[in-house]
Structure formats: C-alpha cells, structure tokens
Amino acid sequence: MSLSAPPPLSSQSATPIAQYAAGTVSQDALAELKALANIIQSSIEQIEEVTTANSFTFPSPDSTFSPESEAPRMHPAIQSAGSLIASAAAQLITLVRPAPLTLLDISTQFHVSTAMRTAISTHVAEILRDAGPKGKQVLEIAQPTKVHPGKLARVLRLLATNHIFKEVSPDVFTNNRLSSALDTGKSVEGLLANPESKHIGTFGITSWIEYVLDVGFKSSSYLTETLLDPEFGRAYEANKTAFNKAYNVKEDVWSWMERPENRLHLVRFGAAMNGLKNASPANAILEGYDWDRLPEGSLVVDVGGGVGSQSLMLAKHHPQLRFVIQDRESVLGDATDYWKRNMPDALESGRVKIQGQNFFDPQHARHDDNYSEDVSVFLLSKVLHDWADQYCLTILKHLRAAAGPKTQLLIVEQVMSFACDEPAAKKIPGAELPVPPQPLLRNMGRAASSAYAGDLLMMEITNGQERTITYLRNMLDQGGWKLTAVHYDEPSVRRYQKAIAVPI
Numbered sequence: 406m407s408l409s410a411p412p413p414l415s416s417q418s419a420t421p422i423a424q425y426a427a428g429t430v431s432q433d434a435l436a437e438l439k440a441l442a443n444i445i446q447s448s449i450e451q452i453e454e455v456t457t458a459n460s461f462t463f464p465s466p467d468s469t470f471s472p473e474s475e476a477p478r479m480h481p482a483i484q485s486a487g488s489l490i491a492s493a494a495a496q497l498i499t500l501v502r503p504a505p506l507t508l509l510d511i512s513t514q515f516h517v518s519t520a521m522r523t524a525i526s527t528h529v530a531e532i533l534r535d536a537g538p539k540g541k542q543v544l545e546i547a548q549p550t551k552v553h554p555g556k557l558a559r560v561l562r563l564l565a566t567n568h569i570f571k572e573v574s575p576d577v578f579t580n581n582r583l584s585s586a587l588d589t590g591k592s593v594e595g596l597l598a599n600p601e602s603k604h605i606g607t608f609g610i611t612s613w614i615e616y617v618l619d620v621g622f623k624s625s626s627y628l629t630e631t632l633l634d635p636e637f638g639r640a641y642e643a644n645k646t647a648f649n650k651a652y653n654v655k656e657d658v659w660s661w662m663e664r665p666e667n668r669l670h671l672v673r674f675g676a677a678m679n680g681l682k683n684a685s686p687a688n689a690i691l692e693g694y695d696w697d698r699l700p701e702g703s704l705v706v707d708v709g710g711g712v713g714s715q716s717l718m719l720a721k722h723h724p725q726l727r728f729v730i731q732d733r734e735s736v737l738g739d740a741t742d743y744w745k746r747n748m749p750d751a752l753e754s755g756r757v758k759i760q761g762q763n764f765f766d767p768q769h770a771r772h773d774d775n776y777s778e779d780v781s782v783f784l785l786s787k788v789l790h791d792w793a794d795q796y797c798l799t800i801l802k803h804l805r806a807a808a809g810p811k812t813q814l815l816i817v818e819q820v821m822s823f824a825c826d827e828p829a830a831k832k833i834p835g836a837e838l839p840v841p842p843q844p845l846l847r848n849m850g851r852a853a854s855s856a857y858a859g860d861l862l863m864m865e866i867t868n869g870q871e872r873t874i875t876y877l878r879n880m881l882d883q884g885g886w887k888l889t890a891v892h893y894d895e896p897s898v899r900r901y902q903k904a905i906a907v908p909i
C-alpha cells in the first residue's frame with residue numbers, strides 16, 4: 406500500500422457508504438463513526454445555543470487572541486461541548502484513516518512541537534503582531550533574530566498546516582488566533598535586548614509552553630533510555646530522571662534551575678506557573694472550598710506557593726484572610742516583586758508574608774513564635790505531583806506535625822481518572838466523575854490527553870506523578886491526613902481538582 410499518494414477521490418471505486426453497503430466496512434466501525442458524528446453535531450448545537458443565549462461572538466480562527474475574547478470558549482457549557490468534540494473528533498480520525506497513516510502522523514507530531522519552540526524563540530508572534538491580513542514576508546520575519554529565512558519558512562509552514570499561523574501567500578505569514586496567543590505583548594526590540602523580559606509581567610502561557618518544549622521535550626526524548634536503565638528505571642529520586650540523562654547533571658531540576666547560568670530558566674518557570682494559573686478560570690481557587698467559613702485573621706499557608714499567584718486571588722476576594730507564601734529562598738525575590746506589583750499594601754501591612762521554607766524541613770508556621778494561632782489552611786497547589794511518594798510523605802508529615810485540630814489541608818492537583826470505574830471515588834463526596842456518552846472513552850480520551858501527558862512530564866523531570874483519587878487517599882492516609890471531599894473544577898484549559906483533607 407502506498408501511503409504517500411492515496412488515489413484521488415474521483416478514482417476511488419466507492420464512497421464509504423457504498424463500501425458499507427457492499428460489506429467492505431464493518432458495521433461496528435460505521436455505527437461508531439455515526440455515534441461520534443452525532444456527539445459532534447449535538448455539541449455544536451449546544452455551542453450555538455449558549456452563544457445565542459449569551460449574545461456571545463464566537464471568535465473566528467483568524468481573529469486575534471485575548472484573554473477577554475476567550476470568554477465564550479471558557480463558558481462551562483461551551484467547554485464541556487468542546488471537550489466532547491475534541492474527544493469524539495480524535496476518536497473519529499483514528500477510525501477513518503488507515504492505521505499506518507494514523508501512527509505515522511502521531512509519530513511525527515513532535516516536529517510540530519519543535520517548530521513551535523523555534524517560532525517562540527524567534528519571536529514570530531510578536532513580529533507579526535501588526536502584520537494584519539496581508540502578513541509579512543519571511544525575510545522580514547527572520548531579520549530580527551537573523552535566522553535563515555528559507556528554513557524559518559518551512560518551520561512556519563508546518564505550523565500553518567497545523568492551524569498555528571497562516572500562510573497568506575507563498576512565504577508570507579500572518580498571525581491567526583492560535584499563533585497570536587503566543588504573543589507576549591512585548592516589543593521585539595525589548596525581547597532582543599533582554600530575553601528575560603519575555604517572561605516578566607506577561608500572561609505566562611507562552612512561558613509554560615516554552616518550558617515544556619525546551620526542558621520537557623529534551624527530557625522526554627530520554628524517557629525510553631531512562632526506563633530501560635536498570636538503576637534509573639526503578640528509581641524514584643528526583644535526581645534520577647530522564648531530565649538528568651538529557652542534561653547530564655546529577656542534581657534535581659530545582660537545584661539545576663538555581664545555577665546562576667540558569668537564571669532564565671528560573672524566571673521562565675515562575676512565569677510558567679503564573680501562565681498555568683491564567684489558563685484556568687481566574688477564580689478557580691475560589692471555588693470548591695468554603696473560604697467564607699474562615700473567620701477574621703485566619704492564616705492560609707501557601708506551601709511551595711511560587712510567587713503566590715493562588716494566594717493573590719484569595720487575598721483579593723477574602724479580605725479576612727492572612728497569608729504566608731512559602732518557597733525556596735531563590736524564589737523569594739521574584740515573589741516579593743510580584744506582590745509589590747500586584748498588591749503592595751498587603752506586603753506593607755504584614756497581611757501577606759513571603760517566607761523561605763524548605764518543605765522537607767519541619768514547618769515554620771506553628772513552630773515559629775510568630776504564629777500563636779493554628780494555621781487554618783495549608784494550601785498545597787501543584788506541589789505533590791512534582792514528587793515521588795517518599796518525598797510527598799515527608800511534606801505531608803511535616804504539615805501534619807504543624808497542624809492544629811481544626812487545620813485543613815487543601816490540595817490542588819490534576820486528579821487522574823482510570824479508563825474504567827474507580828470504586829474509591831464512590832465513597833468520597835464529589836470524587837465521582839460523570840460517565841461520558843458512548844463510544845467515548847471513560848476518561849474522555851483525547852480531550853483529557855494533556856493531563857496524561859502532564860503525568861509523563863512529571864515522571865521525566867522530577868519522578869513526580871499525577872495521582873488517582875485512590876492513590877491520593879492512600880498516600881494522605883500514610884501522611885496522617887484523611888481525604889474528606891473532592892471538588893472538580895469546571896472543565897478548562899487545565900482542569901484541576903481540589904482535595905480537602907483533615908488531620909487523622
């Protein structure tokens with residue numbers, strides 16, 4: 406069978422329906438195709454309904470991205486419909502194309518990732534910001550970074566073929582909705598003069614994408630060698646990972662980022678965390694936990710809080726709360742700058758404190774003389790997934806030792822679903838997920854794929870892990886905490902869950 410040149414449609418002997426009638430297509434496959442098409446059709450109708458009811462404009466693929474214009478796509482009903490479409494469409498593609506072609510297609514997708522990183526590093530989205538529908542010739546696009554224009558054109562063409570950028574005429578490109586979402590809003594001159602500025606004070610999603618495409622992608626290319634390595638394959642230490650093989654270093658990724666020569670990595674990672682938060686509904690941390698029940702002066706300790714972006718949202722909406730943002734010493738300067746930019750009063754009044762705390766050491770809060778009252782909430786947002794069980798247990802036990810009888814632990818993580826029923830989920834309030842329509846996979850397949858990719862990223866970089874409810878419940882149990890409830894955030898670009906635990 407030739408894969409490179411399928412016969413033109415006109416020369417094919419029969420349409421798929423005719424083939425089905427002739428018995429050459431299995432009835433099951435066709436029934437599945439139709440069921441998937443119905444899911445897509447009814448989901449589009451739902452999008453139309455919600456769009457009309459809310460007088461939304463559903464932005465076209467050629468429009469420029471802005472967080473505000475994304476509002477219709479962020480509407481929960483439209484997100485749900487979008488997830489059904491993404492899941493059904495991906496499944497449908499695997500049904501209609503020859504298996505080798507599908508596998509070839511999937512196996513070459515990494516080039517799209519590489520091309521994306523090249524486009525980000527050569528600031529193409531920023532260069533095209535004002536290009537308009539006529540676009541810019543690739544000679545002009547390549548000029549600021551002196552990259553070879555002919556080679557850049559091929560990179561951009563692969564992206565345009567995947568709906569990122571648009572080739573408006575030969576070798577002339579412009580931004581579309583997807584590519585404009587990579588635009589950091591910075592001037593090209595500024596970016597050339599100071600590469601760090603790409604990550605400072607921006608939406609941050611480009612920083613996350615660049616981090617994944619750089620450190621994540623390079624590490625992932627060593628996953629097979631790592632898993633087959635007799636020592637690393639069985640190890641759970643944070644410094645025996647695919648990252649360590651790829652970068653040929655002995656320290657874990659956090660220490661590596663602290664090397665002076667890796668300052669750009671550290672800045673980018675801080676911005677990337679902020680970007681992930683921005684990719685979720687801004688108020689996600691406010692939902693699913695009754696912050697209002699906490700009385701005046703209650704203390705929230707944001708453990709491994711990064712620059713404190715989650716706490717900032719809470720501080721804005723819950724004036725009765727006080728905060729301690731804890732992280733490694735090297736992050737504190739960026740965290741202080743972040744609060745000075747976003748909520749200077751809170752720092753000045755002492756309502757918010759930025760504190761160095763290694764979460765593998767006994768917890769300052771509570772033991773420290775500064776804290777006469779019990780901590781109300783230990784917030785662990787996107788921390789546990791960075792670490793293998795033995796590390797998580799150390800963190801959880803230190804928090805347990807510092808907890809008072811009423812202290813709660815709030816974990817914000819992506820909780821993974823099995824591809825089948827999970828009995829433990831039925832016993833924990835809020836933990837059970839709705840069953841998607843047939844024939845979609847139980848875990849929503851492609852629509853949920855980025856969570857599973859994120860799980861591998863954790864394995865590759867830190868030997869961390871995204872965990873299922875059963876896993877999390879058992880681990881918390883060993884760490885001295887009882888999992889009492891789970892809240893699934895609204896479907897989103899990145900969907901996190903909140904797990905609430907109390908001291909045993």
Ligand SMILES: C[S@@+](CC[C@H](N)C(=O)[O-])C[C@H]1O[C@@H](n2cnc3c(N)ncnc32)[C@H](O)[C@@H]1O
Nearest residue numbers: 659678709710711732733762763764786787788
């Ligand atoms: C994935 S980020 C999450 C940041 C933040 N909680 C959020 O939700 O945006 C993990 C954080 O853990 C911090 N971290 C890593 N090792 C640490 C340690 N030993 N002690 C304290 N914080 C640490 C990192 O600096 C980083 O800010």
